[in-house]
Amino acid sequence: MMCNRKGNVRVFVDCDDTLILFDEEAETNPYGLWRGDAYRVNEVLVDTLRQACRTCFTLIIWSGGGAKYAKAVSDAVFGDDLGEVDAWLDKGRPTFDLVRENDVVIDDQTLAVQCEQLTPHDIERLRELLHDNGGVTPAT
Ligand SMILES: [Mg+2]
Numbered sequence: 001m002m003c004n005r006k007g008n009v010r011v012f013v014d015c016d017d018t019l020i021l022f023d024e025e026a027e028t029n030p031y032g033l034w035r036g037d038a039y040r041v042n043e044v045l046v047d048t049l050r051q052a053c054r055t056c057f058t059l060i061i062w063s064g065g066g067a068k069y070a071k072a073v074s075d076a077v078f079g080d081d082l083g084e085v086d087a088w089l090d091k092g093r094p095t096f097d098l099v100r101e102n103d104v105v106i107d108d109q110t111l112a113v114q115c116e117q118l119t120p121h122d123i124e125r126l127r128e129l130l131h132d133n134g135g136v137t138p139a140t
Pocket residue numbers: 014015016017018107108109
């Protein structure tokens with residue numbers, strides 16, 4: 001799928017219990033990667049992001065564990081192909097203000113942001129959002 005739209009949808013993706021999943025019974029697994037907890041990649045989510053028209057959205061990986069942790073998880077999930085990810089951020093009150101109405105947040109927890117929020121398993125809705133975006137020819 002090719003189109004000319006760039007970055008009009010920004011997708012903010014959480015790390016622990018979103019990009020990587022844990023089998024442990026704990027409800028959340030902060031710093032799970034660094035703590036050495038057994039994890040598996042949320043392949044369906046990663047595949048959906050990889051298959052979407054890459055020029056149509058901006059991909060931000062963020063974490064309450066900070067930008068360095070977000071980068072570490074991102075490397076584990078996407079490899080070190082920097083083309084996949086646009087930014088790594090600390091996720092918290094100050095950066096919540098970056099989120100705009102038309103953005104999409106994917107997180108295992110509900111955040112204090114004003115945009116559509118998807119769970120890590122809301123794949124059909126994510127496909128709709130990214131596909132719809134990719135299928136529209138921009139007005140010039
Ligand atoms: Mg999380």
